[in-house]
Amino acid sequence: MWQPTLLTPEQIRRCENTISPNTFHMICGDAILRHKPLSVVRFGEGELKIIKCLEQGISVQDHFPDDWRVDWKDRVGIKDIPDGELKSRLYKALNNCDYFSPFISGITDENFDLYYLRQEQRYLDNFFINFWNEKQKVELYKAAGHVLLLHRNPDTANAFIRRAHQFLGVKVTYFHLSNWTHSDDVIRQCNGIDAPLVLFSGGPASKYISPEIAKSGKVVLDVGNSVDEFILWETEQNSKK
DSSP: OOSOOOOOHHHHHHHHTEEOHHHHHHHHHHHHHHTOOEEEEEEOHHHHHHHHHHHTTOOTTTOOOTTSOTTHHHHTTOTTOOHHHHHHHHHHHHHHOSEEEEOGGGGTOGGGOOGGGSOSSOEEOTTHHHHSOHHHHHHHHHHHSEEEEEESOHHHHHHHHHHIIIIIOOEEEEEEOOSGGGHHHHHHHHHTSOOSEEEEOOOGGGTTHHHHHHTTTOEEEEOGGGGGGGSOHHHHHHHTO
């Protein structure tokens, strides 16, 4: 992906219409300060494999490509979800989010191409969560003053709650999200909390919560399995030096 490659006009269009991590940080900061709704949904290899199965009429519950781990469905919270419900939720996320963030390898590699799902808009670099440095994250937390974390692991949440309070004076509220059956309750819980910034890791069947929660004036960021990079570990380590 990083080597010089001859691009088609469509591939160049995708590159030109992709928002960079730094400019998106500015957009998020503005939205937080204005209490403006903003939702992000990231699609990667897992979502691509699910969509390909569904497009071919193959049941996700019954089918595993050879390179999927056996516990993958349980780990990402889609075990036992009906195929129709899973498809509906994925397309709600895709069609209703403000910023669609597909795996950028798909610009040049058709095996990872998710861009065809939503071609009319500007995209967001899928790696924005990895390119933001600790200072950028801290500034967003300070601007928000109160952050919601939606995640499967309470230990992760407890670490974030403690660090945000100790080092930033920022409040963090945690709601457990580990399975597709939790999604609707989490939406209701979040809409009742006055916090302008939401970080969530919910798996394919819960990504649709991003635009739903954003409606109450929140910035909702899909951080996925990079959540550990957002819980101020670096800030704590720097305090010990």
